[in-house]
Amino acid sequence: MSDIAAVATGWGLTFVVVATYALWVVGRGKTIGRELGIGKRQELGPGSDSSTPASS
Amino acid sequence: MSQIPDSKHMTATLGTRILGSVAVAAVLLMTLLGLVVSPEDLVQGHAVRMLYLHVPSIWIAYAAFVLTAASSVLFLIRSRSRADGGRHHDRLAGSAAEVGVLFAGITLVTGMLWGRVTWGTYWQWDARLTTTVLLFVTYLGYLALRRLPADPIVRGRRSAVMALISFVNVPIVHFSVDWWRTLHQKASLSVGRRPEITGEMYWTLLYSTLTVTVVASWLIVHRYRVIRLEELRDEEALNALIASRLREDDVGN
Numbered sequence: 001m002s003d004i005a006a007v008a009t010g011w012g013l014t015f016v017v018v019a020t021y022a023l024w025v026v027g028r029g030k031t032i033g034r035e036l037g038i039g040k041r042q043e044l045g046p047g048s049d050s051s052t053p054a055s056s
Numbered sequence: 057m058s059q060i061p062d063s064k065h066m067t068a069t070l071g072t073r074i075l076g077s078v079a080v081a082a083v084l085l086m087t088l089l090g091l092v093v094s095p096e097d098l099v100q101g102h103a104v105r106m107l108y109l110h111v112p113s114i115w116i117a118y119a120a121f122v123l124t125a126a127s128s129v130l131f132l133i134r135s136r137s138r139a140d141g142g143r144h145h146d147r148l149a150g151s152a153a154e155v156g157v158l159f160a161g162i163t164l165v166t167g168m169l170w171g172r173v174t175w176g177t178y179w180q181w182d183a184r185l186t187t188t189v190l191l192f193v194t195y196l197g198y199l200a201l202r203r204l205p206a207d208p209i210v211r212g213r214r215s216a217v218m219a220l221i222s223f224v225n226v227p228i229v230h231f232s233v234d235w236w237r238t239l240h241q242k243a244s245l246s247v248g249r250r251p252e253i254t255g256e257m258y259w260t261l262l263y264s265t266l267t268v269t270v271v272a273s274w275l276i277v278h279r280y281r282v283i284r285l286e287e288l289r290d291e292e293a294l295n296a297l298i299a300s301r302l303r304e305d306d307v308g309n
Contacts, residue, residue, distance in 0.1 A: 003103035006169040010106050011091065014113075014162050018271065021158055025278045029067035032285040036292060 067281040075274045082267040086260075094260040106170040107253075108260055112268035113163040114188075118226055120156030120272065121195065124149045125223040128216035135209055143287070146212035149219055150202050151279035153195055155272050160192045175239060183232040184240035191229050194222040208287065 001009075068076075090108035097104035127149035134142030167185070168178040179185065198218045204211060228235075233242045242252070253261065 001169070001172050003101045003173045006173045007091070007102050007105045010109060010166040010169045011087070013165060014109050017158070017162060018275075022275060022278075025275065025282055026067060029278065029282045029285055032282070032289050033067070036285065036289055 067278045067285070072274060072277055075270065075277070079267070079270045079274050082270055086264050086267040089256075089260045089263060094256050097257075100174055103170060103173040104257065106166050107257070108264040109268075110163060110166040110170060111261060112265040113159040113166065114229075115265055116268050116272045117156045117160040117163060117191075118230065119269070120152040120159065120276070121191075121223055121226050123152040123276075124156065124198075124219050125226075127152065128219040131212055132216045135213060141209045141212070143208065143212065146208075146215070147280050147283045147287075148276075149216065150199075150283055151276045153198055153202075153219065154279055155275045157192065157195045157199060158275075159268070159272065160188070160195065164188060164192060180239050182238040182240060183236040184229070184238045187225060187229040187232050191222070191225045194225060198222055 086108065090105055094105065094108070096102055127145040131142045131145035131149060134145065167188075171180070172178045198215060201218050202211065202215050204214075206214070230243075232238060233240050
């Protein structure tokens with residue numbers, strides 16, 4: 001394997017893996033959120049209580 | 057803490073959208089610097105460009121596993137005393153570990169490709185490579201443990217203990233190149249030691265590390281919010297099941 005082929009494979013794989021994971025995380029969030037129907041009534045920031053509806 | 061604006065953007069907030077935009081722009085610049093601006097190495101040629109992925113990836117894996125260990129300690133302390141069982145710390149530990157495993161995997165793959173060019177082989181069972189693959193596998197085990205069905209607090213405690221056991225390997229991986237004779241080179245950047253690289257390579261490596269940190273932060277925040285959504289879904293399913301059983305009992309009586 002040439003050095004250019006190794007670099008192209010490494011960078012390409014890294015981009016694909018990270019992008020796929022990011023899309024999976026966002027997609028899973030949307031899917032579960034839709035199942036729950038909580039988009040407009042729930043806060044999800046770190047530190048908040050999962051059982052507490054948003055105040056606004 | 058911020059309000060989810062609508063169901064289309066379930067885990068996104070203004071803050072994470074800004075962070076995500078910064079991450080995308082930073083990655084584009086990192087690609088330009090790493091693949092075009094930064095010069096070839098006299099010995100390694102273009103293969104040196106793997107440095108800008110390999111080193112930042114293991115740095116993020118270390119940082120994520122430190123966050124997992126710290127969150128696990130806080131969870132173990134607070135799970136007995138707080139009304140919510142300190143589940144925030146458990147979620148943070150889980151999301152950080154998952155991102156850490158992702159980047160540990162990238163470290164292994166980029167290292168193997170780099171090794172093929174510079175060492176003539178994808179793999180050698182030397183100290184650094186062996187301890188790194190052990191790190192990857194133990195944290196995969198941690199993620200598997202988190203998926204076992206159990207009471208959330210009990211599962212959180214088991215996972216926290218597993219996280220602390222797994223963390224013992226982090227300093228061993230890092231110092232393996234100093235403690236044993238290995239094929240792997242010593243750290244390119246380390247505190248109290250002159251960097252092995254200089255000039256454009258040095259600055260590109262620092263910039264790449266910063267960029268990968270921003271990307272990983274975005275991933276951890278989103279993953280945290282997805283874990284929370286999963287918990288909400290499980291809680292609602294349990295409540296619905298209990299309500300259904302109570303109705304059945306009422307009908308039976």
